Amino acid sequence: MxxxxxxxxxxxxxxxxxxxKQSGFVADHAPDAATAEGLLATxxxxxxxxxxxxxxxxxxxxxxxxxxxxxxxxxxxLLTAQAALTDRVRGLNMGADDFVAKPFQVPELExxxxxLIRRSNGYxxxxxxxxxLAYDPxxxxxxxxxxxxxxxxxxxxALSALLMRAGSPVQKSHLSGKVxxxxxxxxxxxxxxxxxxxxxxxxxxxxxxxxxxxxxYMLEKAPVPEIDDA
Numbered sequence: 328m329x330x331x332x333x334x335x336x337x338x339x340x341x342x343x344x345x346x347x348k349q350s351g352f353v354a355d356h357a358p359d360a361a362t363a364e365g366l367l368a369t370x371x372x373x374x375x376x377x378x379x380x381x382x383x384x385x386x387x388x389x390x391x392x393x394x395x396x397x398x399x400x401x402x403x404x405l406l407t408a409q410a411a412l413t414d415r416v417r418g419l420n421m422g423a424d425d426f427v428a429k430p431f432q433v434p435e436l437e438x439x440x441x442x443l444i445r446r447s448n449g450y451x452x453x454x455x456x457x458x459x460l461a462y463d464p465x466x467x468x469x470x471x472x473x474x475x476x477x478x479x480x481x482x483x484x485a486l487s488a489l490l491m492r493a494g495s496p497v498q499k500s501h502l503s504g505k506v507x508x509x510x511x512x513x514x515x516x517x518x519x520x521x522x523x524x525x526x527x528x529x530x531x532x533x534x535x536x537x538x539x540x541x542x543x544y545m546l547e548k549a550p551v552p553e554i555d556d557a
Contacts, residue, residue: 328351328352328353328374328375328440328444328484328487328488328505329352329353329354329355329371329372329373329374329504329505329508330347330352330353330354330355330373330374330375330376330377330440331354331355331357331363331366331367331371331373331375331376331377332344332354332355332356332357332377333357333359333360333362333363333376333377333378333379333382333387333390334356334357334358334377334379334406335358335359335379335381335382335383336379337358340356340358343433343436344356346433347433347437348480349480350437350467350480350483351467351478351480351483351484351487352437352440352484353480353484353505353506353508354377354508355371355373355508358383359382359383359384359385360382360384360385360387360389360390361384361385363376363378363390364390364393367394367399371504372401372501372504373401374401374402374444374447375401375402375403375404375440375443375444375447376394376401376402376403376404377404377406377436377440378390378391378403378404378405378406378423379405379406380405380406380407380408380411380414380418381408387405387418388414388417388418388421391403391405391418391421391422391423392421392422394422395421395422400447401447402424402425402443402444402446402447403422403423403424404423404424404425404426404427404436404439404440404443405418405423405425405426405427406426406427406429406431407426407427407428407429408428408429411428415428424443425439425442425443427439437467438464441464441467442464444491445464455490455491455493457490457493457494457534457546457547457548458532458533458534458548458549459471459472459532459533459534460490460529460532460534460546461473462487462490467483469483469486471529471532471534472532476528477528478525478528479524481506481507481521482521482524482525482528484505484506485502485505485506485518485521485522485525486525486546487505488501488502488505488506489502489536489544489545489546490546492545492546493545493546493547494545494546494547495545496539496542496543496544496545497543497544497545498542498543499518499543499544501543502518502543502544503517503518506518506521522536522544533548533549534546534547534548534549535547535549
């Protein structure tokens with residue numbers, strides 16, 4: 328899942344980016360409001376935006392207001408100071424979806440982000456599931472028949488993107504953007520290698536990844552084979 332992290336504290340950015348990557352999140356970083364607005368103007372699709380309010384060139388709520396005025400509905404989670412109750416209330420009234428007060432724990436941030444993304448994709452409650460494959464948003468773990476699947480961050484990102492749209496094709500370019508968000512020199516077949524590894528980990532289950540010619544890739548529950556009574 329792809330995030331835009333708008334935060335000027337470089338130490339926090341380095342720490343948070345590493346922690347989020349281990350859980351399957353990939354983050355573009357903007358150290359100030361101008362950079363954030365430039366990235367948003369490119370049309371890049373983010374699953375969520377983590378927005379600090381204390382930016383060096385502009386208050387974070389101004390960035391939020393401009394986004395909502397343009398009709399951008401990407402979920403926004405605010406990072407606020409512990410005592411900034413007024414900013415929290417204003418932010419929620421201006422269209423923010425949630426907030427986390429500093430200092431915070433990464434598991435809480437991840438859980439809140441996952442909930443926001445799940446709601447924005449039409450999943451209001453509970454875990455995501457396709458056949459025996461399930462994803463628990465609280466632990467950020469994939470299981471098959473309740474058995475944990477070991478995934479690399481790239482495999483996790485690929486399977487997350489496919490499960491979010493299970494039963495519908497996901498374009499190759501969209502999937503590559505989720506798996507390789509910061510790699511402009513990645514070859515066109517790099518995503519194939521990641522999907523090959525994921526497919527191997529799904530072998531023996533009732534779930535498969537299929538290639539839909541001209542449309543991309545789709546996660547689906549494998550059809551039950553017909554029994555010949557003859």
